[in-house]
Amino acid sequence: MQPGLQYIDRKKEIFLTNIQNMVITADIGCTGFTAQTTAIYTKLLQLPTDLLILNGDLVSIGNSENFEQFKSLTHSLAKTPIFTTCGNHDIPMYAKYLGESNYALIINHEFMFLMFNNSQKISTSSLEFMQKMLIKHQDKKIFLVFHIPPPNNLYPDFAMWADKWQPIKKVIDPYVQNIQCVFSGHLHGCCEYQKDGLDVYVSGEGGAVLHADFKNQTTYQVLNLIFQDKQVKIKKIKIKPEVKK
Numbered sequence: 001m002q003p004g005l006q007y008i009d010r011k012k013e014i015f016l017t018n019i020q021n022m023v024i025t026a027d028i029g030c031t032g033f034t035a036q037t038t039a040i041y042t043k044l045l046q047l048p049t050d051l052l053i054l055n056g057d058l059v060s061i062g063n064s065e066n067f068e069q070f071k072s073l074t075h076s077l078a079k080t081p082i083f084t085t086c087g088n089h090d091i092p093m094y095a096k097y098l099g100e101s102n103y104a105l106i107i108n109h110e111f112m113f114l115m116f117n118n119s120q121k122i123s124t125s126s127l128e129f130m131q132k133m134l135i136k137h138q139d140k141k142i143f144l145v146f147h148i149p150p151p152n153n154l155y156p157d158f159a160m161w162a163d164k165w166q167p168i169k170k171v172i173d174p175y176v177q178n179i180q181c182v183f184s185g186h187l188h189g190c191c192e193y194q195k196d197g198l199d200v201y202v203s204g205e206g207g208a209v210l211h212a213d214f215k216n217q218t219t220y221q222v223l224n225l226i227f228q229d230k231q232v233k234i235k236k237i238k239i240k241p242e243v244k245k
Helices: 035-045 064-077 094-098 124-136 162-175
Strands: 013-016 021-025 051-055 081-085 103-107 111-115 141-145 179-184 190-195 198-203 220-228 231-239
Touching: 035 064, 035 231, 051 179, 064 094, 111 124, 124 162, 198 220
Parallel strands: 013 103, 021 051, 051 081, 111 141, 141 179, 179 198
Antiparallel strands: 021 220, 103 111, 190 198, 220 231
């Protein structure tokens, strides 16, 4: 598999082996590619990892001009395969540039990362695909990856509305014991909480201007997943936003 952005065509199950290290974050260019955003994103792309997941809001407006800029910058610097989800800022041109937004990454025959588009109206077909993958891979340890976090009291304005969450909850409820956690973004910061028996990791510090509660941070943080002994350990990597003068 070549380094850089992966276009997801009709094959919606992607099998990857020999993965030992993964980085996941979100909210790259949704406040524009300023000098600082570009510096953070450049450092992100240079991290030593086997796989990078960008969990939505790749661009500020989902038009061709912004996606071309994002694609050009990414491919000029990428050293590893990059998989993505669709964020609310990536509408409507996400599919043209990156393909399917609902798919599954099967990693080392033991883990499933179920990528799901919850940034648009959630269709019946999307929920059916989620259920199909949960049934098929219920013998694996499952991670859900979607841009907008489940409802919470920490940052309710940066989370799904309850009525949008309920159809997803109904599908995943029978498999909660298999689901290790949820990875989301949308909030330009990092936090953790529990929702309906699920551990939720919000990681939205991929380069965008940070939320007011996080503006005094001297570093950005991204999640680092270590695959070892059939387990996944989650750590944080700090990136200092140094801008070249």
